[in-house]
Amino acid sequence: MKSLGNGKMTKRFDDDCVATREILSLVGDKWSVMVIVNLGEGTLRFSDLKRAIEGISQRMLTLALRGLERDGLVTRTVYPTSPPRVDYDLTRLGRTLLEPVSALAFWAQSHRPEIERAREAFQRAAKSK
Amino acid sequence: MKSLGNGKMTKRFDDDCVATREILSLVGDKWSVMVIVNLGEGTLRFSDLKRAIEGISQRMLTLALRGLERDGLVTRTVYPTSPPRVDYDLTRLGRTLLEPVSALAFWAQSHRPEIERAREAFQRAAKSK
DNA sequence: GTGCCTGGTTACGAAAAGTGACCTTGGGTA
DNA sequence: TACCCAAGGTCACTTTTCGTAACCAGGCAC
Numbered sequence: 001m002k003s004l005g006n007g008k009m010t011k012r013f014d015d016d017c018v019a020t021r022e023i024l025s026l027v028g029d030k031w032s033v034m035v036i037v038n039l040g041e042g043t044l045r046f047s048d049l050k051r052a053i054e055g056i057s058q059r060m061l062t063l064a065l066r067g068l069e070r071d072g073l074v075t076r077t078v079y080p081t082s083p084p085r086v087d088y089d090l091t092r093l094g095r096t097l098l099e100p101v102s103a104l105a106f107w108a109q110s111h112r113p114e115i116e117r118a119r120e121a122f123q124r125a126a127k128s129k
Numbered sequence: 130m131k132s133l134g135n136g137k138m139t140k141r142f143d144d145d146c147v148a149t150r151e152i153l154s155l156v157g158d159k160w161s162v163m164v165i166v167n168l169g170e171g172t173l174r175f176s177d178l179k180r181a182i183e184g185i186s187q188r189m190l191t192l193a194l195r196g197l198e199r200d201g202l203v204t205r206t207v208y209p210t211s212p213p214r215v216d217y218d219l220t221r222l223g224r225t226l227l228e229p230v231s232a233l234a235f236w237a238q239s240h241r242p243e244i245e246r247a248r249e250a251f252q253r254a255a256k257s258k
Numbered sequence: 259g260t261g262c263c264t265g266g267t268t269a270c271g272a273a274a275a276g277t278g279a280c281c282t283t284g285g286g287t288a
Numbered sequence: 289t290a291c292c293c294a295a296g297g298t299c300a301c302t303t304t305t306c307g308t309a310a311c312c313a314g315g316c317a318c
Contacts, residue, residue: 021184023237023244025159030150046265055150057307062266072247082315083264093243100236103229108152114222115152118201175296186276191297211284212295 026071027101031056031064037105039074039090040098046086073097155200156230160185160193166234168203168219169227175215202226 026032034053038044044052050061065088068074073094079085090098155161163182167173173181179190194217197203202223208214219227 019241020234020237021159021163023241024162024234026244027233027237028156028159028162030154033153034150050265057309058266059268060307063306070248070251071244072250078265081264083262084266084314086265093240093247096240097236100229100232103232104156105149105153107226107229108149108156111222111225112149112152115155115200118222119199121201122199176294179296186278187297188278188299189276192275207296212293213283213297215296 031060032068033101035064036101043087043089160189161197162230164193165226165230172216172218
């Protein structure tokens with residue numbers, strides 16, 4: 001993703017823009033990111049993930065996992081034991097995503113205070129306006 | 130974002146999980162990502178962005194820009210000319226986000242074919258099931 | 259049978275995304 | 289003067305998606 005070096009850009013990026021956006025929206029989903037980061041540690045079961053990702057509901061976790069599975073980022077392995085047991089893992093492709101996604105998560109964590117300050121400042125500015 | 134090295138993880142990450150998620154959802158928004166990547170090139174006007182980001186509507190661009198402005202990632206400069214002119218720029222903080230976000234956009238572009246193949250395979254698997 | 263466990267699915271209300279029409283302020287033009 | 293345009297929005301409305309709470313399957317234990 002180098003600069004296009006003309007100060008106007010637009011055109012070259014445009015071509016892939018729609019498709020890229022579609023893929024980004026996969027990643028952009030906050031739950032998916034959390035799933036990927038957690039699976040970066042290794043295999044986890046459905047209930048592990050549910051516990052690990054604070055605030056996620058069963059449904060949202062299911063949807064996130066289905067999406068990731070569909071896109072070939074996560075594998076789903078069912079053991080027909082009782083009670084049933086389902087393991088989730090990152091695929092090779094999923095692991096390639098781990099690095100950029102972790103970088104993003106790290107950025108989010110480390111710049112959180114700055115962002116919170118900016119939000120407060122914005123609030124104040126909006127109020128006094 | 131290093132491994133927690135215990136194969137279970139969860140706890141340490143949990144603490145910041147909710148807040149991190151909130152910040153990720155900012156970035157995760159596909160339109161915001163596109164705005165940031167485009168502004169990485171330099172100053173752009175509202176209409177430049179609208180043209181550059183294929184498929185975005187006026188309203189969605191406005192909302193994305195407001196969100197980014199609120200979070201201190203972009204600045205908005207109004208020139209009271211006629212017709213009015215509004216410049217958008219990344220802030221220092223916004224530029225720190227450029228690198229991880231570009232990495233992600235690059236990942237999305239370069240793995241697009243793989244993901245598309247995975248989706249097709251998933252479709253077929255679902256159909257035959 | 260009743261209850262409990264995991265890993266879901268369904269039903270439904272709330273919130274957000276997305277769309278199209280409209281507004282404003284000045285300038286050009288006919 | 290009346291009309292139209294351009295930039296950068298906003299508003300009203302429709303469609304999607306999110307999120308919650310409840311329920312289901314099926315094996316085991318009591």
